[in-house]
Amino acid sequence: MSTRKTVSPWCLASWLDRSSILLFFALWELAPKAGGLLETFIAPPSVVVRTLWDLLLSGELLGHLAVSLGRATTGFVVATLVALPLGFLLGGNFKSFERIVNPVLRFLGQVNPFSLSPLFIMLFGISELSKWAMIFWVCIWPILFNTITGVKGIDPFLVKSARSMGIGLPTLFWKVILPAASPGIFTGLKMGSGTAFFMLIAAEMIGASSGLGWLVWNAQINFQIPKLFAATAVISVLGMILNTLLVMAEKRLLGWRVSLPNS
Amino acid sequence: MARAEDSPVRIDTEAKILVKGITSVYHLKKNRTEQAREFIALKDINLEVRKGEFLVLVGPSGCGKSTLLDILAGLAVPTSGAVYIDGKIVTGPALDRGIVLQGYALFPWRTVRRNVEFGLEIKKVPKRDRTAISDHFINLVGLDGSAHRYPHELSGGMKQRVAIARALAYDPEVLLMDEPFAAVDAQTRENLQDELLRIWEATGKTIIFVTHSIEEAVFLGDRVAVLTPNPGTLREIVNIDLPRPRHNSDTRGSAEFGWIRRKIWELLQNSPSDVKRSLDKLKLQNASPDAKHHLNLLPVADIISPTASL
Numbered sequence: 001m002s003t004r005k006t007v008s009p010w011c012l013a014s015w016l017d018r019s020s021i022l023l024f025f026a027l028w029e030l031a032p033k034a035g036g037l038l039e040t041f042i043a044p045p046s047v048v049v050r051t052l053w054d055l056l057l058s059g060e061l062l063g064h065l066a067v068s069l070g071r072a073t074t075g076f077v078v079a080t081l082v083a084l085p086l087g088f089l090l091g092g093n094f095k096s097f098e099r100i101v102n103p104v105l106r107f108l109g110q111v112n113p114f115s116l117s118p119l120f121i122m123l124f125g126i127s128e129l130s131k132w133a134m135i136f137w138v139c140i141w142p143i144l145f146n147t148i149t150g151v152k153g154i155d156p157f158l159v160k161s162a163r164s165m166g167i168g169l170p171t172l173f174w175k176v177i178l179p180a181a182s183p184g185i186f187t188g189l190k191m192g193s194g195t196a197f198f199m200l201i202a203a204e205m206i207g208a209s210s211g212l213g214w215l216v217w218n219a220q221i222n223f224q225i226p227k228l229f230a231a232t233a234v235i236s237v238l239g240m241i242l243n244t245l246l247v248m249a250e251k252r253l254l255g256w257r258v259s260l261p262n263s
Numbered sequence: 264m265a266r267a268e269d270s271p272v273r274i275d276t277e278a279k280i281l282v283k284g285i286t287s288v289y290h291l292k293k294n295r296t297e298q299a300r301e302f303i304a305l306k307d308i309n310l311e312v313r314k315g316e317f318l319v320l321v322g323p324s325g326c327g328k329s330t331l332l333d334i335l336a337g338l339a340v341p342t343s344g345a346v347y348i349d350g351k352i353v354t355g356p357a358l359d360r361g362i363v364l365q366g367y368a369l370f371p372w373r374t375v376r377r378n379v380e381f382g383l384e385i386k387k388v389p390k391r392d393r394t395a396i397s398d399h400f401i402n403l404v405g406l407d408g409s410a411h412r413y414p415h416e417l418s419g420g421m422k423q424r425v426a427i428a429r430a431l432a433y434d435p436e437v438l439l440m441d442e443p444f445a446a447v448d449a450q451t452r453e454n455l456q457d458e459l460l461r462i463w464e465a466t467g468k469t470i471i472f473v474t475h476s477i478e479e480a481v482f483l484g485d486r487v488a489v490l491t492p493n494p495g496t497l498r499e500i501v502n503i504d505l506p507r508p509r510h511n512s513d514t515r516g517s518a519e520f521g522w523i524r525r526k527i528w529e530l531l532q533n534s535p536s537d538v539k540r541s542l543d544k545l546k547l548q549n550a551s552p553d554a555k556h557h558l559n560l561l562p563v564a565d566i567i568s569p570t571a572s573l
Contacts, residue, residue, distance in 0.1 A: 160362075161426075164361075176370070257371070
């Protein structure tokens with residue numbers, strides 16, 4: 001394969017990649033100016049940016065942002081603290097028990113907390129707790145399942161060769177089991193944090209008085225289209241930042257792997 | 264598994280390693296409902312290994328050679344019998360024995376250097392000394408310049424060199440190797456065999472090496488213990504008097520090499536159970552008294568070998 005052949009389409013592609021976002025914003029800016037329905041329902045970027053600036057100056061945006069991040073983090077961290085030890089026990093020490101409870105866990109994992117939101121609200125009220133519980137619920141399953149898979153997939157020869165050196169159990173865990181299971185665990189954390197964020201916005205839309213989700217919902221019912229767009233844009237950017245951070249962490253922690261999935 | 268009660272904790276012996284009456288029985292189940300069947304992996308194995316000796320265990324798959332190595336490593340417990348190292352009974356794995364496995368079993372998240380240092384970390388060797396020791400063994404196996412690389416960046420032969428360096432680094436007196444070269448190509452395999460002999464001569468370790476290749480066994484070993492399956496029994500221990508240092512380039516071509524290889528091949532072919540089985544088959548076909556005579560196969564190597572002492 002000659003280099004010249006492969007270089008030019010790649011350059012074109014990368015140029016297109018970069019231009020696509022500009023094109024997108026240009027269309028978004030110009031389309032509403034054509035008038036009609038679009039004008040009513042779509043706020044152009046220039047208006048969105050101005051609204052964002054106002055929201056930022058009034059301190060409203062940062063307040064909601066902090067509330068949302070706090071909720072997502074709490075639910076995610078608690079889910080991680082429960083799912084990791086449980087995953088290690090089910091995947092490592094109690095494999096036959098895991099086989100028995102697996103169908104039940106899989107079923108529970110598919111239960112959407114929104115269909116049960118009345119139950120959550122009944123149990124925990126329209127308080128922070130009900131939001132935490134929902135985030136916890138959506139986070140725990142991917143982390144648990146991926147940890148179990150990660151622990152089960154550890155090459156037994158790694159454990160064997162470490163054991164042949166008379167290694168103690170705590171050392172075996174920290175130096176072999178944990179790093180060997182880390183790709184699986186990381187996949188779980190990545191999936192968990194992604195869904196946590198996604199679900200949080202929805203949770204805040206159905207029963208909250210603050211947070212980015214509430215901001216969207218509030219703009220919706222008051223028909224404040226620019227505000228709706230501003231909040232949505234913030235949520236998208238936040239999601240992108242989260243994803244970038246995770247990819248960076250993965251490169252740093254799991255750089256030893258043969259190939260990393262591109263993101 | 265009342266091993267500790269049947270066997271003395273200490274025993275008076277000159278041997279580095281003493282294997283005494285090892286029997287290992289597995290209970291096999293094809294599925295969860297079936298009743299367990301007994302499978303005798305090893306039957307009454309007795310063996311003595313001198314200090315600094317290179318002993319090879321050879322046999323077909325299913326003869327229990329890997330089980331025996333696991334028992335020596337302290338990773339498996341025999342049903343009866345015991346292993347003594349320097350007269351002291353083996354009760355579990357320890358840093359006086361290093362193990363090298365066929366699948367390399369390198370830690371993929373550790374660089375070559377950190378893999379080699381693994382046992383040193385367990386041994387709680389200070390960091391500065393660790394670097395010096397890992398440097399030495401990385402050089403010894405010929406991997407200088409690759410210390411910072413990760414296992415996935417290495418070829419099979421290089422990975423096995425790292426595994427050997429890792430097992431040597433914490434300075435065990437005994438090196439247990441379970442078909443270490445079975446996964447590499449023929450050319451690399453011969454190189455690694457030459458290298459292993461060089462390292463063995465340089466370090467003076469006692470090595471127990473498991474293989475299913477007769478050639479490899481003859482080339483490497485001071486003695487070759489021939490194991491036959493169903494149940495795993497020690498058929499015979501063959502002395503290999505080929506001069507050292509041995510090199511793949513000239514040792515393999517010698518006539519003696521050929522005779523010994525042939526002899527071990529015969530031992531593996533005409534296992535007592537095989538002869539009996541074919542005899543029974545023939546008896547069924549025709550009850551001629553000559554049948555037994557036809558089957559009285561003397562190992563060819565014993566008849567035509569110029570070196571009768573074999």
